[in-house]
Amino acid sequence: MCKYAPKDSFNKEDVTIAYFSMEIGLTSKMTNYSGGLGILAGDTIKACADLNIPMVAVTLLNKDGYFKQVIDKDGNQIEEADPWEPHGYTTLCPEIVSIWIQDREVKVRAFKREVKGVGGYTLPVYFLDTDFDHNEEWCQSLTKHLYGGDESYRLAQEIILGIGGFRMLQALGYTVINKYHLNEGHASFLILELLSKTALETEFGWQYKSELVKKMCVFTTHTPVAAGHDRFSFDKVKSFMGAYYPYHMVEAAVADGNLNVTKMALMYSGYVNGVAKKHGEVSRDMFGDSEIDHITNGVHSVTWTSKPFKKVFDKYIPGWREDPFTLRSAWGIPSDEVWDAHLEAKRKLIEIINEKTNENFEENVFTIGFARRFTQYKRPMFIFKNEAALRNIISRSGKIQIVFAGKAHPKDFEGKGILKEVIEKVKDPNLKIKVAFLENYNMELAGYLTSGVDIWLNNPQRPMEASGTSGMKAAHNGIPSLSILDGWWIEGHIEGVTGWAIGEENYRCSGETAEQRELDDFYKKLGMIVRFYYKDRKSWVKVMKNAITINASFFNTHRMVHQYVLNAYFKAGNVVEKPSDSETPKA
Template sequence: MNNEAKIAYFSMEIGLSNDIPTYSGGLGVLAGDTIKSSADLKIPLIAVTLISKKGYFRQDIDSDGRQVEYPVVWDPSKFMVRLSRKVKVQIEERNVYIQAWRYKVQSITGGEVDVLYLDTDVEENTKEDREITAFLYGGDVHYRLKQEIVLGIGGVRMLHALGFHIKKYHMNEGHASLLVLELLLMHKKDVESVWDERWIWDTDTVKDLCVFTTHTPIEAGHDRFSYDLVNKILGAVVPLELLKRLGGEHYLNMTLLALNLSKYINGVAKKHGEVSKTLFPGYEINAITNGVHSFTWTCESFKQLYDKYIPGWANEPELLVRAENIPDEELWAAHLHAKNDLVHFVRNIAGIELNPDVLTVGFARRFASYKRADLVFSNLERLLKVGEKGRFQIVYAGKAHPKDIPGKDIIKKIIEFTKTIDNKIKVIFLKDYNMEKALKLVSGVDVWLNTPLRPREASGTSGMKAAHNGVINFSILDGWWIEGHIEGITGWSIGPKPLESSLVNVNDMTDAEDLYNKLENIIIPMYYKDKSHWIKVMKNSIGKIAYYFNTHRMMRRYVTEAYIR
């Protein structure tokens, strides 16, 4: 198909647009932004993912405030081309056939990146096997392992069947780690020409081909499968002794498998790199801090503003360092435009009236319990007292994984608060969070709130999107914010300095009290009484955060540090 050497970028989920619902949250949207920047910068990259024909899920909220999940109905043929080539993998000792859909990401710079969406919904397969690529992160551990066989092993086979010459295989998280087994088979040496049987499996060659990015600092976040399950579903692709040496003695740890067969390994923020070294001692783990695709995550009014005062910003986001050149009144007018857009959007989809004159706080992300979406409600009496100092409203959005009961409970709790304190502080929850809603929120609120348990946030990217729109971050010092934060200059911290490099017990009330104090004594007074100072911090968000925390800078580092080594 193409003789140029490519970087093969494997990700279980990719978020490119609202219309292609093959993402669940930050990991997928980061992958989409990575691909867009690669197209802009003309990096020879090809991406591989799963089609997820029934999406992650469509979220509804029932009358009790509980999240309810429904399949997403979408038609890949409207957006991409089905390729004629098929490959097969062995699952439970039977052939499972895989087809691919090709989607082209094209940049105005002339660059383009193909994305291959793998699909087992083909007539040669059993009904059960046709469903393997139906739901993103759906089903049980058996379903997940089948998906990872299709992604890793099937993905490598599809690339080779289509004639691609691959220079590096980049695993975005451990879901694609089984690709190393396929590479071991491809580079297995001729037994007759090898005196020492240890060298039959050419791990060094495979290692040279692989790059691994880990995204979670939590042990439970790494996929693990029992060897009984691996034997039943995958079979003996390589000898069990070798697999245990590479992937763990007691169970197959997908992260360990990738760590042992990748020449370049990185975490996604400086702090995350440190935490990962503690979690996986003995491995050289680098850090390349995440970014966002600047053009995608800048709202229309700010695009026009940047075009006027910082021409060329979209493909050279580092130029945003010149944000100081934007007149205060024009910056504020662009922000009010975005805020009114959010007000109209909320009215249209939820029938709720937000007040554009009131300080608006946004919180939107996956509702995993460690993200503590409900921290602001820790002391309701104290929160209401803050509300007496100056009015503010909070807009929430986000999905909990269908099996994450604690996450669902937090959504229910917040929806209950929307009813109990509505006459004093307006709190709203927008259901079915997606990329369109995300852009409305990160550009239309005044303050972006983030309250994870430290140091569980590997990076986070929503605050970077907010900064691209002059929205100010108010966050726990974790992930990327440790690097982006200058107190009172680029935004505000919540809680103590991030000194730990492993998981510790954090006092929720200490963090909550700091949140209340800064909201009451710094943020609210500045917003209502010192607009020029507020606008100064908005400019710093753009000029000191957005200029750096973007995927153009990130991808240049991957090229120089990981891809051309």
């Protein structure tokens, strides 16, 4: 896989791409991320560093983190602060910029962390912060809590990210950026800053200025549900940001008095994509007047491959770290070495489960993993819908044990209730199945889970899974998926080869009828899979090798970044022709 420049590092004058994301997850120790969006952002940056992409990234510091999850004796999720100390992982930059919120000055500084790629190239990530003495007390907290507070708090955070981030890059000397990649709509106020900047720098009319901004912006949407896109009172936006901005240019993104930041990003991005083929279709249906492509997500192969499998890959596929596509050769790895690597990873997970719980999991028992955000559409209780069917599987096919992990959003009370139901199953003596819940799901725990279970379970309501990436991480460790055909699994699924599907891709029924059909198929498949696992180890390992060979080699961020490079970052035709004076009015 080629790299895009021979340099080990770039001068600021060389950097042409800026990546904006509300959260960027680089390591478990830096708790400034909540889940999939941030982890994907971190994996993207790592791949860009591996490939020598001339990029800089911007996010918020989120000094108090998302939250630390504690489960009380009654099974309730308790949220505690989960602070991290930036001085241990980043370097404070001397530059300070100003933005204005509600006619009050807010000063923004930045902490820098360099992400080193496999070839030695380092990519800078800047974490924006307002928590210092130059600011009044009211605004010092604005970069402390990820997704915290009310609408006003969120609006202020998004202004800091989009406008403060742009101004910080200017102050730091990144002067030739020609692509701004907005990872979700949180950074969309950057567009208003770019419109204002072009208004000052060119005499041509707004049509030309808007086309100029559109050529600068790339937008990735991750949300397949209309209600999930941020909306703010347009009057409040104007009150917060002041009279400086050309609000008339974004009025088409306003409905019922609310500015939809996703629609604003769609209007002013020359390239827009969903994060899986199906999600692209769903997004085009949701925003019918927008051109939306798709680039299916991936995961950073070196980050999510367990130590036992790294040893095996290094031995048999020595170039896989630089080029994960070479994992196509995994089929040639001796099956006993694949199985031994899996058992080593599984022992580590079982050790962690038994240290943290009293469930006494066993290494030789078929282990199902389910770890993700606890919310209604992801259906964490799906497997328990028919306990008699589960017990029948045990008696006919063999023993199973199930491990869960995941957080519910602090304001998702339905999700918290579902989490409590799962905890009740952990304690249920009548279930006759060992069930464990590992609290405070984070990157480190995700690594152990996606490498140590025997099968990865995913059962969201279709079509609400934009992509999903945990199954991709599992595939890097030879773990097949048992999943609803939604998100990435529509593309990664080959029945009985890379894993198994729950139900069909397209039903003519919906609601309870569709769920019952999925449940019937799920229990039938699970019984077959458990029996297969215990009775035919040789063929089971072939499925494990297929997961690596077919899915890990493709569903990685190296391939994903290549697609962004070809389709969005460096695509030809990005020059906007200047109109003549007779063709366009002056601003």
